[in-house]
Amino acid sequence: MRKIAAVTMAIVTPLAGAGAAQAAAPSAAGAESAPDRSQVIVIGHRGSAGHRPEHTQGSYELGVALGADWIEPDLVPTKDHVLVARHENEISGTTDVSLRPEFAARRTTKVIDGRNVTGWFTEDFTLAELKTLRAVERLPSIRQRNTVYNGYYQVLTFQEVIDLAKRLSRQYGRQVGVFPETKHPTYFRSIGLPLEEPMIETVKRNGLDRQKGAVVVQSFEPSSLKRVAKELRVPLWQALGTTGQPYDLTAAGDPTTYADMMKPEGLAKIAEYAQWIGPDKSSVLPLNADGSWGTPTTLVSDTHKAGLKIGVYTFRSENQYLPLQLRRGQVPTDHGDALAEYRAHLDQGVDAFVTDYPDAAVLARAERGKPGKHVQPQQFDNGLPEEGQA
Numbered sequence: 001m002r003k004i005a006a007v008t009m010a011i012v013t014p015l016a017g018a019g020a021a022q023a024a025a026p027s028a029a030g031a032e033s034a035p036d037r038s039q040v041i042v043i044g045h046r047g048s049a050g051h052r053p054e055h056t057q058g059s060y061e062l063g064v065a066l067g068a069d070w071i072e073p074d075l076v077p078t079k080d081h082v083l084v085a086r087h088e089n090e091i092s093g094t095t096d097v098s099l100r101p102e103f104a105a106r107r108t109t110k111v112i113d114g115r116n117v118t119g120w121f122t123e124d125f126t127l128a129e130l131k132t133l134r135a136v137e138r139l140p141s142i143r144q145r146n147t148v149y150n151g152y153y154q155v156l157t158f159q160e161v162i163d164l165a166k167r168l169s170r171q172y173g174r175q176v177g178v179f180p181e182t183k184h185p186t187y188f189r190s191i192g193l194p195l196e197e198p199m200i201e202t203v204k205r206n207g208l209d210r211q212k213g214a215v216v217v218q219s220f221e222p223s224s225l226k227r228v229a230k231e232l233r234v235p236l237w238q239a240l241g242t243t244g245q246p247y248d249l250t251a252a253g254d255p256t257t258y259a260d261m262m263k264p265e266g267l268a269k270i271a272e273y274a275q276w277i278g279p280d281k282s283s284v285l286p287l288n289a290d291g292s293w294g295t296p297t298t299l300v301s302d303t304h305k306a307g308l309k310i311g312v313y314t315f316r317s318e319n320q321y322l323p324l325q326l327r328r329g330q331v332p333t334d335h336g337d338a339l340a341e342y343r344a345h346l347d348q349g350v351d352a353f354v355t356d357y358p359d360a361a362v363l364a365r366a367e368r369g370k371p372g373k374h375v376q377p378q379q380f381d382n383g384l385p386e387e388g389q390a
Contacts, residue, residue, distance in 0.1 A: 038369025041352035044068030050356035056153035067362035070177035185224040237276035267306035311352030
């Protein structure tokens with residue numbers, strides 16, 4: 001009987017804490033009174049980066065298995081101008097390149113978007129050379145369990161991510177969207193390896209150039225999205241940082257900041273070329289100096305008034321990424337009450353989550369939806385072409 005009682009306490013205590021955290025969430029409505037949020041899109045950030053090394057086949061596959069509607073590949077080029085999925089073009093933290101003596105001489109320092117960066121860069125490797133490398137966990141001190149997969153997965157090309165999404169769509173009987181981001185597009189254009197042209201060609205070659213297709217393109221740089229808008233009919237997503245400005249605006253001498261872009265007049269300008277904005281979650285629910293939640297902003301309502309949708313990034317379950325009210329215990333890498341954070345943003349009216357843990361986001365969405373009502377997002381249709389079809 002004592003063992004049973006102990007197990008019961010282990011189950012009840014976290015649930016009680018979750019209730020308290022939910023009550024502390026800004027403007028959080030009760031599940032019964034909240035509007036139906038079953039159409040909110042769950043985006044697997046680099047796949048399911050909380051469970052597997054990011055941008056790997058295993059990460060994408062698990063993300064979809066856990067319920068992600070879209071999967072996100074960050075795109076950078078190789079020396080022979082093939083787009084690959086890596087968080088950054090500097091790959092010492094996401095591959096085993098630093099352990100490869102044959103590539104030791106390629107370690108160098110470059111200026112990327114005005115910053116000195118030292119390491120190994122995708123643009124200095126051919127695709128064949130990159131394929132000899134293996135992915136590793138980018139945050140090993142935070143996600144030590146993911147290191148068990150170090151050395152297992154190859155670097156994927158953009159085409160391979162699309163092929164994977166097609167296969168997973170057939171496997172699960174639902175549309176799996178692909179959500180590519182152009183990384184450092186001004187820099188890559190300056191060295192003769194522009195991102196937009198090969199990405200556009202790949203989307204068209206795969207029969208995905210349609211407004212209700214399976215691709216949404218994102219970038220922090222407006223000029224990159226505007227180039228895409230001239231050639232593709234796919235939805236576009238203007239990503240927004242918390243400080244500073246997009247680098248293409250810096251390079252052009254335009255003083256417009258991310259903060260300016262999130263004002264009503266800035267949102268109106270974004271609506272001229274994009275359908276989405278993607279700010280950091282703190283732009284919707286700011287944090288106080290002590291890490292606790294502050295007063296919600298008007299960004300969600302302002303975005304909707306501009307005719308745009310809003311998806312927020314990046315949701316993670318570890319204490320160190322959560323508001324003070326939702327942390328459990330004193331260990332930064334332990335998981336806190338992540339579900340309460342999703343609930344609070346759902347109640348604010350966001351249209352999408354970008355998350356390292358798609359399973360948690362799907363569960364929170366289900367709480368705010370009608371049982372069994374969730375269907376694929378309206379801007380997507382089914383009928384992906386088979387692999388190899390144009």
